[in-house]
Amino acid sequence: MICCRILELRKEKSRDAARSRRGKENFEFYELAKLLPLPAAITSQLDKASIIRLTISYLKLRDFSSHGDPPWNRDEQNIVKTLKAPPQCRSTMNLVQDVFECHQGTHILQSLDGFAFALSNDARFLYISETVSIYLGLSQVEMAGSSIFEYIHSHDHKELAEQLGLNVPKQSTSLSSFSSPSSATSDEGSSSAPNPTRSSTPIMDRVSVMSPNPSTGYDRCFCIRMKSTLTKRGVHFKSSGYRVVQIVAHLRPQYTYSSASSSSSSSSSSSQKQLPPLLGLVGMAIALPPPTITELIIDNDxxxxxxxxxxxxxxxxxxxxxxxxxxxxxxxxxxxxxxxxxxxxxxxxxxxxxxxxxxxxxxxxxxxxxxxxxxxxxxxxxxxxxxxxxxxxxxxxxxxxxxxxxxxxxxxx
CATH class of the missing domain: 3.30.450.20 (PAS domain)
Known part of the structure; x- marks a missing residue:
């Protein structure tokens, strides 16, 4: 009886300790979620995995903005000081201009026929504007921190990898890449030879970092198909469940100081100048009109x-x-x-x-x-x-x- 009582006390104590540990852990995640630059209505609904994913993405975005060339260090203190200044110290025109600058990013996004985004050097979304829900019906929170290859048509993976300068290693042939004998014989007319293109590892887990050919420059412009919940299935045989968007982007190199550039310029002419490493890509996706559109305003041009x-x-x-x-x-x-x-x-x-x-x-x-x-x-x-x-x-x-x-x-x- 005494032994059973001791075991029950130990179990109860272990449950209390686990409950206390989970409570502390949930509190830390809740505090971490409040630090994210998202509305409270969204952060209160995030699970732990999403909080970690968005936090990592936000930290990488800060590094992407401050260490890239040119650095994006927006001075918001001057704007705040101007807004808090006495009315007699500023004119109406200056006040309107300051208020517009505070909301300038929102105005730009609303004027675009698409959405803006930033990718890390391993092709993961660091940022994507909330207007992606208007054109693709996708969630900004779900896409942040995810690989862009998860939202691209499989037939466009190779083109996207070439544009980003990503080297996708060919996975070594293994038993997992071969079709089983039963599956080979079940399909009539199918070949029993192994298919090397069929891989068990997704492409987003096999890509390296961006390393494009220097001769191609930093600017990119190409069309790809992205997943869309707004595209009616069965309407268009080429893009069922997808929407064609034009990507207009610029590869963002790491910022190099003048001392480093001067030392590199003084090196011998025979040695090829090394380009700075890439932090990622910043661009805009222009959504093309869907094939189901029935009315279009035709201008004079x-x-x-x-x-x-x-x-x-x-x-x-x-x-x-x-x-x-x-x-x-x-x-x-x-x-x-x-x-x-x-x-x-x-x-x-x-x-x-x-x-x-x-x-x-x-x-x-x-x-x-x-x-x-x-x-x-x-x-x-x-x-x-x-x-x-x-x-x-x-x-x-x-x-x-x-x-x-x-x-x-x-x-x-």
Whole structure:
């Protein structure tokens, strides 16, 4: 009896100690969550794993902003002092300007047709604006600290890795990468040979840090497909459950002091100058209009064309003649490549390839040749439209934005 009583007391004491330890732990997590730059309504609903993930992401973001080139050290003390100054010390115009600067970031995000984001050098989100919920229906809190590859179409992983300069090591062939004999024989017509591309380890766990080719520079512009809860499934065969966005970004190098740059410049010319390590990438994702859009406001500097999958023009709006010395009838049944400037053919070919693979694309700026000399700068947002009854019946609807009217009219190319 005495032994049983002692065991019960020990169990009760252990339970009390565990309860006290959990209480202290929950309190520390609660205090840590309050330090995050998020509304209290959000931090009060976070679990422990999310608090740790967001805390690590926030600490890395502070390092990303202060140690990058150029450093982002915004001086907020001057703004606060100005706002707290007596009314007679400041004019109405200065007060309006100070209030605007306090909310400048919010105004910029609201004016964008997309969302802003920052990636670490291992392709994880350090920051993503809350406007991502407007265009993709995704949560800012859930994406922060996660790998961008988790939200990208699997067929776009390779292109994204190349743009970021990430080396994805090929996983060694193992038993886990082979299909079992039962699964190989269960599918009729499937090959029994091992598939080396099938990997049990996700790509976000196999990437290294960013190390792009120096010749490519720091600027990036490309289109990828991102997960979207707002895209209706079954509407578009290329991007079901995804939305095409154009990424306009800049790789952010680490800040180097003048002493380090001077010492490197004084080194021998035979040794190649080392580029500073990259802290990550900062960019903006421009969401392209969904294929289901039925109404679109056409401005005076826009015109619509319909093309075949081979970029053969089948229809062009007559308003083209208001922007170029070329009637729309001259484009019918001709290839778009015939009117593209020779130096921009590579851009157009890349956009054409992305369009066929992803179903939608926003091209770079390219030049269309004018009939009587000169050219106009154009940017095109093209979408593949499929016939619901016949998948093979495809057309391309292109919205063309003319940036400026005819350049170099006296030159004939």
């Amino acid at each position: 826009m015109f619509i064309t319909r093309l075949s999958p081979h970029l053969k023009i089948t229809y062009c709006e007559p308003r083209l003649s208001d922007m170029m010395d070329m009637p729309s009838e001259d484009l019918i049944n001709k290839s778009l490549y015939d009117f593209c400037h020779a130096e921009d053919l590579k851009k157009l070919n890349k956009a054409h390839s992305d369009l066929l693979n992803k179903g939608q694309v926003l091209t770079d700026y390219y030049r269309l040749m004018n009939k009587h000399g000169g050219f106009v700068w154009v940017q095109t947002c093209a979408t593949i439209i499929c016939n619901a009854k016949n998948v093979d019946d495809q057309n391309i609807i292109a919205i063309n934005y003319v940036l400026r009217f005819v350049f170099h009219r006296s030159f004939i190319f």
